[in-house]
Amino acid sequence: MKYQVHKDKIEIFGKEEFVPAHILECGQIFSYKKNEKEGLDTWIVFSRDKSAEIVETENGFIIKTKHPKYFENFFDLQTDYSKIKKHLSQFGILQKPIAFGGGIRILKQDLFETLISFIISANNNIKRIQLILNRLREKYGKGEGDFYSFPTRDELLLATVKDFEQLGAGYRAKYLFNVLRQVDEKTLQEWNCLPTKELRKKLVSLFGVGPKVADCILLFGYGKQDVFPVDTWIEQMYHKFYGNEIQNREKIREILTKQFGEYSGYAQQYLFYYMRSEK
DNA sequence: GCCCAGGGATGCG
DNA sequence: CGCATCCATGGG
Numbered sequence: 001m002k003y004q005v006h007k008d009k010i011e012i013f014g015k016e017e018f019v020p021a022h023i024l025e026c027g028q029i030f031s032y033k034k035n036e037k038e039g040l041d042t043w044i045v046f047s048r049d050k051s052a053e054i055v056e057t058e059n060g061f062i063i064k065t066k067h068p069k070y071f072e073n074f075f076d077l078q079t080d081y082s083k084i085k086k087h088l089s090q091f092g093i094l095q096k097p098i099a100f101g102g103g104i105r106i107l108k109q110d111l112f113e114t115l116i117s118f119i120i121s122a123n124n125n126i127k128r129i130q131l132i133l134n135r136l137r138e139k140y141g142k143g144e145g146d147f148y149s150f151p152t153r154d155e156l157l158l159a160t161v162k163d164f165e166q167l168g169a170g171y172r173a174k175y176l177f178n179v180l181r182q183v184d185e186k187t188l189q190e191w192n193c194l195p196t197k198e199l200r201k202k203l204v205s206l207f208g209v210g211p212k213v214a215d216c217i218l219l220f221g222y223g224k225q226d227v228f229p230v231d232t233w234i235e236q237m238y239h240k241f242y243g244n245e246i247q248n249r250e251k252i253r254e255i256l257t258k259q260f261g262e263y264s265g266y267a268q269q270y271l272f273y274y275m276r277s278e279k
Numbered sequence: 280g281c282c283c284a285g286g287g288a289t290g291c292g
Numbered sequence: 293c294g295c296a297t298c299c300a301t302g303g304g
Contacts, residue, residue, distance in 0.1 A: 122284095
């Protein structure tokens with residue numbers, strides 16, 4: 001994909017390999033806002049203490065931001081998604097999903113923000129996850145002008161279990177309280193050198209992190225594509241296309257990762273986005 | 280009133 | 293090990 005990084009913006013040329021609605025609504029990120037300006041959709045994306053506004057142009061998009069280098073990596077602009085889609089098109093099951101969400105890119109998100117966000121996501125729905133995370137930013141983050149930063153671990157250490165409950169976190173409040181006392185941002189970064197399997201073990205050892213949340217952190221934070229997060233939607237998809245014999249999520253995960261290998265994460269995103277669109 | 284949402288911890292056999 | 297049960301909350 002052709003793009004150009006400037007001092008205060010990134011220019012994207014073409015509308016095939018980068019589609020904001022696909023990228024932001026495919027469930028990998030919760031902190032963004034859709035706006036309308038003069039009949040055109042614009043998007044603001046928040047990551048940690050940074051933001052970027054995406055505006056559509058005649059022949060592509062412009063990403064306005066004070067941190068173009070950061071968002072070049074964040075939006076995974078160097079990766080050639082046409083190759084990925086070509087490889088995955090050999091699977092019949094993926095043809096419609098790829099046609100539907102062909103502009104998806106897998107974001108490289110902040111590790112700590114991804115950890116906290118996906119602990120909250122467990123057995124929850126996306127609207128409520130976004131609501132809770134917004135409250136978390138407003139209460140514990142720093143004002144950055146027109147938005148609040150995602151709070152740091154130190155900032156969240158001030159919160160009690162009751163505080164998290166009042167944000168609407170429900171029974172996940174104690175997961176948050178405990179996990180904040182198990183790891184810090186630096187430790188999460190240091191785990192980056194571990195192979196996927198070892199790293200997964202570390203993540204699952206954290207309070208509130210099970211197999212599915214661990215896979216989401218691996219995929220959306222650590223950039224490991226050889227994982228296939230299995231949630232209720234993927235489970236439905238599996239039963240629809242592969243039959244009802246296997247009910248065990250762990251086995252479904254094994255089968256799907258074996259089938260899609262190092263492309264598992266991409267396949268999962270196309271399928272997840274497509275399944276959710278049918279409702 | 281029941282079921283579901285990007286599930287995980289706990290306990291029991 | 294595998295399996296069942298419980299867990300907050302709001303929308304459909």
